[in-house]
Amino acid sequence: MRLAAPAKINLGLRVTGRRPDGYHELESCFLPLDPAGPLADAVEVALREEPGVDFALRGAAAGVPDGAANLAARAAAAFLARAAAGRGACIRLEKRVPAGAGLGGGSSDAGAVLRALAALLPGALAPAELGELALGLGADVPFFLDPRPALVAGIGERIEPLAGVPALALIVAHPGTPLATAAVFRAFDASGSALTPAGSLPSFRALPLAPAAGRAERPPGRVGAAAERLAERVVNDLEPVATVLCPAIAELRSLLCDAGALAAAMSGSGPAVYGVFESEERRDQAFARLALRAPARAWATGTAASPPGGAPERPLGGPLVG
Structure with missing residues (x-):
């Protein structure tokens, strides 16, 4: 399965709190970029009988970790372990989004891997489990489980999709x-x-x-x-x-x-x-x-526009912003 992993921009980012664990509470409007545009990675995911994750990185990837340290590989390993699938995965990642840019490239890769594995192993994890797993990988990863214009709050766990946002x-x-x-x-x-x-x-x-x-x-x-x-x-x-x-x-x-x-x-x-x-x-x-x-x-x-038909009642990754 081949998926696009688009970057995002933050149209507004406010720091609203400091937590005892060192993390910061944020409020932000996340807009995913065009998945067919130049700032989208490509992720290929396939299941295999052998356990473990076979990961390979392609493309210009300055500053991007390779092997098991890559966030996409970690996402696959975490999903397979939590699902107790008894199988492994083969991941091929083609990088276009620069690392350390504030564009969410690594988080988008991880989100694409989780989406692919959820499709390849239907029912292996409940939506709430998938959201919890995503948040454990990084604050932006839950958004990329379903990248669409959204308000994101807290440490990334509260997501409210926005309807009617056009492409910019x-x-x-x-x-x-x-x-x-x-x-x-x-x-x-x-x-x-x-x-x-x-x-x-x-x-x-x-x-x-x-x-x-x-x-x-x-x-x-x-x-x-x-x-x-x-x-x-x-x-x-x-x-x-x-x-x-x-x-x-x-x-x-x-x-x-x-x-x-x-x-x-x-x-x-x-x-x-x-x-x-x-x-x-x-x-x-x-x-x-x-x-x-x-x-x-x-x-x-x-940016990618909001999908037609309005926002879902409750997105993956957590409760709506109150």
Whole structure:
């Protein structure tokens, strides 16, 4: 079975609490990127009779662990052990998403492996077990069990899918230097930065993102009104301290804004930065101009829209955000 493992951006990230175990409570709007675009890994999963996990890594994978240490391999091993399947798995991972970028590449790989094994071994784990297993692998992994636009809170265990979110045109830029998530959070704590009160992001629920009844759909490729409404909510509490660690973040943000982005912000704990553009056409024009001035890496891509039919009553990975 071959699955796409798309990256994500955080359209808003607030740090709302510090836990005794050292983890931080967050609220964020997660938007998965286009699974057919340039920032999506490819994961192949097959069962085998021999126990254990046969893992191989392909593609440009600077900073990505190989073998049993890779998060995708660990996800497979954890699933098979918990399911007591008596079988092993063969995993082939083709990397495109840079490591240590704030784009969730490793977590997406793990989520894709768990989705594949759940499909190959139906009924082996209940949805609640799968969500618990995913959270044990990493805070972002539960989201990638069912990657769709969502509000995510706590340490990643509370997920509320958002209906009516359209695809947005983006440029994602990376300065070429990874940032360790732990280092960014240590810097956040050391800076004495104030916590944001919980409940700062529920306004995303009320955004009139879908066209009103009886109103004509926007022409293909144009997402202006929705992009403007979403861009107003762009904020990342980790960006100031991450910028101290990696000043290129501010430079990339300025480049994207100068190129015509409605808004630009850091994703996750960085250092990748994204710009939201009014339309795919304007995004592509900006990308062509940035090619002459851009950092080490940049991608013209977009987010995946909410699936039709609305959000499920209760997503995998935990209860709804209250």
